[in-house]
Amino acid sequence: MDTLTDPAPLDPSDLVGLTRALCDIPSVSGDEKALADAIEATLRACPHLVVVRDGDALVARTDLGRDRRVVVAGHIDTVPIADNLPTRLEGTGQDAVLWGRGTVDMLGGVAVALALATELGAPGTTPAHDLTWIFYDHEEVDSALNGLGRLARNHPDLLRGDFAILGEPSNAGIEGGCNGTMRVEVRTRGVAAHSARAWTGENAIHAVAPVLTRLAAYEPRAVEVDGLVYREGLNAVRIEGGIAGNVIPDACTVEVNYRFAPERSVAEAEAHLREVFEGFDVVVTDAAGGARPGLDDPLAAQFVRSVLDTAGGEPAPKYGWTDVARFAELGVPAVNFGPGDPLLAHKDDERLPVAQLAQCRDALRAWLLDD
């Protein structure tokens, strides 16, 4: 589909205004086209960038002949809007807070990247590395749809790099690696019967009792990987059984989500779950391996030092699964670094202290220029 009229480039000079503009173009997964069009127009206005579009994903690269290449990536889709758009700015100056869907996850991070993309590599700037800026679709849904995954299949060369920074919210700190995630269905079967003569049937919901008992008693591990401690989690996220108020249920399904530390592979995670739910029918419905923090990589270590010299603090583990795992799979060390409190992602009261925008932009710019 072509746009009927070319959208105007966005103004990258005002970072708060840019974040608002990005959030106020609704971009729920599957409906990213308008926002991708606006970002494309902004990138194409920069002669120092070579821009490629794939679906609603955009890749913009410098070609400065540097030895190393740094990739900065972020997804442009959001979870559904909860009556929290358009954005609303509360307070003024450095104390202002921007409320609305996408401010945290992760159009704040996208704004930082987009502003720097238009600036670094333009005449008069001297980035230390060549730069690849990636803006992609479909991160908040089924991982088979993920735009970064599609780019890795369609244009693996475009994802090449020596180090990647994913602008996922990390409170402007550095969060290394990520836990893996696996979903399984634990299923029981019974025999349907009229509930007035229950003894002629077998109750599949009752049969699920030991599954829930094991889950309630389960003690999740905390595992140190490359110096960061990853907390695991094993939880029922959905349960469903029964068809009517007078029928003994013949089927019950518990959907379980396992978040596992990145020293464990997907196969090891599955083996563990089969052990936990021994005696039950276990079907894996979704899985994505984690990513080790990779902070021992020289470029990563240098980035961490540069950012934390300014911001203070220590690198922390990322608990949620993020696309750093895709870079890890491609052999590119990657960290999460972006504005916003990850605990507010997907919440109705999603909101961003705007000071983190400039903090992230300035730290990233300083490292990319000063190296």
Added chain:
Amino acid sequence: MDTLTDPAPLDPSDLVGLTRALCDIPSVSGDEKALADAIEATLRACPHLVVVRDGDALVARTDLGRDRRVVVAGHIDTVPIADNLPTRLEGTGQDAVLWGRGTVDMLGGVAVALALATELGAPGTTPAHDLTWIFYDHEEVDSALNGLGRLARNHPDLLRGDFAILGEPSNAGIEGGCNGTMRVEVRTRGVAAHSARAWTGENAIHAVAPVLTRLAAYEPRAVEVDGLVYREGLNAVRIEGGIAGNVIPDACTVEVNYRFAPERSVAEAEAHLREVFEGFDVVVTDAAGGARPGLDDPLAAQFVRSVLDTAGGEPAPKYGWTDVARFAELGVPAVNFGPGDPLLAHKDDERLPVAQLAQCRDALRAWLLDD
């Protein structure tokens, strides 16, 4: 709503044909009008009957000045059709089996009643008692909609009688009384959180583990009441919890159905469930008391003797809740007596050995005439 053209009366002389005709007018709960119209036309063609219609329920009464009045009642609605209409007759003569929705529950019993209604009280017959024939709607759904309950509210005088026979399937034997039924929701609450940081939430599905463990371990009673043994049952019939694959669920609900012997009142049943689920939030959503078999009533005892003298066997308890409980509440002793195997009710392969039709009609006719 009036019918546009008066339907023709049905032919009550061929009992199998009448049963088929009744079944082949689809009459799922809420959609009984066409069948009620046909039954009404058949009853109104009998000068010996006084007919009253209330919604899609019909009451037809003789007025012979007898000392006692016997009520024969049956519901004309069925559960949804499972691609098992129109009816299909397999085999011939006394060995024939009639397949299809409603053959068992309970248009076979309705056919027996309708045939006898047109006959008994007509010139040349001498029924021993005055007779009230009730055909009613909405039995297979929420008890608030039940047509017999509506009649009891709108026309309590029409339900008056000394003994009631409900034509619910009992394999042409006599099933006394019925168990009560109660539905409760056992609910847990938790705190929602992203499943990547489960420790910031509280899992409401895990919290339900003890509820299922208690249900799985529960030993239902078998209670003798007036000489019949009633088996109880306590079962989860539905469970529901969770909203997404990456969210710690903040609510879980187990729907539980308790079938309790008729010596226990609704209040006693509730107290028992609150004891079983102590420590949990229990909400009663539906309840109907049972009915003692009442076979010590003189008219009931005489009926039982008369039927079993021919058919053999012993009275048995009715496990499923039936509208005999409504008559019991009105002080009218009532039994279940009708063609068809109750275990086939609501099944896709619902089917009736047609020999039971004549067996029920003949036993009922003999008792009503010979007393």
